[in-house]
Amino acid sequence: MFLSIDFEDLAHDMKRDLGLWKTGPLRIDGLWRGFEAIEAFLQAQGGARVTFFCTGIIAEQAPDLIAHIASRGHEIACHAHHHETLDQLETAEVDRVLGRAKTLLEAAANREVTGFRAPRFRIDRTGPAQYRLVERRFAYDSSLNAGSVAQVAAFRAAMGLSTLRLLPIFRAPAVPGLPPLNLGGSYFKLFPARVAERLVAGAQAAGFTPHVYLHPFEFLSSGAFELRLAELAPLGRRRQLYWRARQAQWHRIGNAGLPAKLGRFVSTLGLGGRLCDNLDAADPLAA
Template identity: 25%
Template sequence: MATLIRNAMTVDVEDYFQVSAFAPHISRDSWESLPCRVERNIDRILELFERQNVKATFFTLGWIAERYPAMVRRIVAGGHELASHGYGHLRASDQTEVEFRQDVSSSKAILEDIGGQQVLGYRAPSFSIGPKNLWALDTLLEAGYRYSSSIYPIQHDHYGMPDAPRFSFYPNGNDKLLEVPITTVRMFDRNFPAGGGGYFRFFPYALSRWFLQKVNRDDSSPGIFYFHPWELDPDQPRQAGVGLKTRFRHYINLHRMEHRLQALTRDFRWDRMDNIFLGQK
């Protein structure tokens, strides 16, 4: 075991056609007619976590939960935390305050009704809370959330807040809602992504492992790792007409993801977000 520190394992529960980068190519009106693959992929993840004795947090779309309530209940029955990813994968930065309040309130209510447990956490689609919409964190508090994991302190062409704290903090001067940023490594006066997603598929596994070990060892802090169910699915339908950069980011090394995830769950200790950051246990 690489470290005694418990790191947070998280899953952003959405299907392949709901990815933000595909939004210009796949209309929301077509979602109902597209073949869903999220349930089979979630079941693979649950089996892997059970084998490796991993407990995780599943940030789940309300749209998905409404259509797959039995899957949501299997997540809860496995001892995992159910958290919100919003309703329909709309970026927080693309919503007004009224729209955002409705989005996070409705998704919370849907998940709590189906899962039968209180929903305390939220993650914005595409890490879409940043300097221009920090009001969203106050809205989350008003809606009854206890923590957010919506800020990625890196420079990225679609998201990021590189000047944000690298580790958990209370934003906007309150001590009621905790923000838990995605993990980064500080080197050469900049933050490097170390929390999963496409970077985990792009980087060699040894580098990703070293990044997380460095955070545990040098910063004495837990890491936050995230991935999506579609990242374990190399046979998912391929989208036509998407740009080269989007195609590269989405499809690179999908066939290696499950093996790398098995190694990651073996090499580190893992737990739910609420257990680590809210002291639920």
């Protein structure tokens, strides 16, 4: 199985999404603690190396952290600059965002960045323009959620891609009455292990190597990336209380047990390493 990390500052990104600021200082201490928790987990699994999809602003404000992750042998890949929702942006702005983030990440890591994942898996799929920008700058993309190899093949053809490898995250129904779930993120830690087991089995049956994605805040139980009531106050009392409570699903519920739950899957499936080194194994169309 593959493990990848969407390495972002959720507190910073939430403030942008909620209109509280355009940008500001990152919680760099929290990012360091998040990486250290992930690295401790990986060391317990024999020192595995994985892929970190990093936002460009981390390379801008904490280049030493990106350099340290790279020095530990992990792959640095791109996760946009400000965790932008790409399908809400014009094509020219997406081009600027990708170029800025890639340049900053490569400078901090001191190596080429060849992989990309769109924040929230949101990238325009109604036409090929945004995907062609990704193809121009990167060797592979992991922004697609798919439930079958045929779906991946049809999408690749529809986008007219020639060189860009697609490394999708498996998505399928796993809980009766709920929409299809991705294999990873908050779904992985919030639901019982049997839900992830169904998704893993479904991925294998569909011809995918299981690929779990997680975030640094999910490896911490300290609330390092939570927005406090005072930070949410400009939203008004009702929205302030709503978002204060809503954050528990990301920062509290299931976080303490995540390493043990993830470790059980790793002990059975193993870890496949960095995506850049294993494109054929991670690309369902390569079989």
